[in-house]
Amino acid sequence: MSDFPFLSILTGAPLVGALVVAFLPRAKPELAKRVALIWSVAVAVLAVVMWFAYDAGGDRFQFRESYTWIPAWDARFTFAVDGIALVMLLLIAVLVPLVILASWHDADTSKRSVPVYFALLLALESTMIGVFAAADVFLFYVFFEVMLVPMYFLIGSYGGHQRQYAAVKFFLYSLVGGLFMLAAVIGLWALGGKTFDWQDLLSADFTTNTERWLFLGFFVAFAIKAPFFPFHTWLPDAGGAAPAGSAALLVGVLDKVGTFGILRYCLPLFPEASRWFAPYALAIALIGIIYAALLAVGQNDLKRLVSYTSIAHFGFIGIGIFAFTTQAGTGAVLYMVNHGLATGLLFLVVGMFVARRGSALVSDFGGAGKLVPLMAGVLFFAGLASLALPGTAPFVSEFLVLLGTFTVNKTVAVIATAGIILAAAYVLWMVQRTTQGTLNPALATVDGMRRDMTIREKVVVAPLILLLLLLGFYPKPVTDVINPAVQATMQDVGKTDPAPAVQEASR
Known part of the structure; x- marks a missing residue:
C-alpha cells in the first residue's frame, strides 16, 4: 500500500467535507453536524489504515507523493511523512471527531451559521494535516499561514468573552511569525540551489552567518506558534476566548506545528546554527516552564489556566528537542502527542463545566462534584494526566525528556523538575476550588x-481516557515509530548520545 496516495487524500478529504457542510441549508443544523462527524470519522479510519501500512523499520520518509505546482520556482505538491509527522497525523485524526462530537451544541446559541462552524472545523483539519504532511518548504509555509484562517473565524465568530480581540491578537502574532519565515524561505530558496524540496535542501551548504540568520527566521516563527516564552501572550487570550473544542485543537494540535517545525526544518537544515542557538533555546524553555506555571497558579479563569499550563508543557518539549539526545528527543515528540491527548481532554471537560455554569471563573464553582460527580472525576483524571502522574501517558514522555536531558545537562534537568512541583500546585488548586469543598449555593x-x-x-x-492509560503503561507502539525519525534528526544535527559511564567495580 506504499503507492496509495494516503497523504493527498487525507489532506483534501476534510476540505471537500468542509465545502459540503458549508453549503448545507442553515435551517438544518443537525444534518450539518452529522455529515461533519461522519466525514471526520472516515478520515480517522483512513489515518489508522495508514498507520498500520507504515513500516517503522523502513525508509525515513514514506508515502511520498509529488505533483507539479509552480515549475518556475520548483515548488511542488510534495507530501511525505516520517515517524514524527505520522504520530501527529494520527493525533489529528483522533481528536477532530471527538471535538466535533463535544462541540455539538457550541454554535446553537450563536447568531452565526451552525453548518459554517462545523465546516470550519473540517477546514482546520485539512490545513493541519497538510502542514504536517508537507515535504516541500514552500508548501509547508502555505499551509502554515492558511491554517490561521479557520481558527481565526472559530475564535472571532463563535468564541466567548473578548473573542474579537483574542482572534485579532492570535492572527497578528502568527502573521508576524509567518513574515519572518517567509523571509527565511526566500533566502533558503535563493541560497540553497533554488529548490524547495526538503531532501534536496538537506545537502545545501551555507556559510555560518547565513545559516544562523536562516535558522533564526524559522525559529522565531515556530517559537511564536508553539508558543515559547516570551512569545506566549496570545495563547491565554485565544484559549480563553475560543469555544472549548476549538481550544482543544488550538493547544492540542495547532501549536505543535511550532515544535514540529523546529524538529523538521531548523535542526536538519541548519545543524551548526541549531547547536549554536541551543543554550539560548534551553534558557527560554526553562523560563517558560517556571513562569507559565506561576501564572497558572494565580488564574481564576479555567480556560486561561489550562492555556498557561500548556505554555509550561511546551517548555519541556523545547528542552527535549535542544538536549540533542535520542531519549530526550523521543520524549519531546511523545510529549507532543500525550499533551494533545491530556490537554484536549482537559479543555473538553472544562468546556462541559463552563457550558453548564455559564461561566469559566473558578470562583463561580466550588463543591461542583456533589452535583456532577462523574464530570468532576473526569476533570480530576485529566488534571492528574496533565501533571504527568505515573500511570498516565504524559509521565512517560516527561520522564524521557528529563532523563535524556540529565545525561548531558544536569542543571537544566534539575531546574525543569521544579516545574513538576508547580504543576501539582496549579492542577490540585483548580480541582479543589472547582469540585471539592463546600457546595456553592x-x-x-x-x-x-x-x-x-x-x-x-x-x-x-472515554477514548481519550483509554489512550492516556494505554500509552501510560505501554507506549512502545508509538515510541517504535518515533525513535528512528528522532535518531535520523540527531544525525543531521551531528549529535550522538553520550556513552554510559560504567565504573569498574573495586576488588
Missing part, C-alpha cells in the same frame, strides 16, 4: 449543574 440554582455527563459526553471522553 449558587450552583444549586443553575439548571445545567443538575445533570451529570450525557451519553454523548461520555463517548467523547
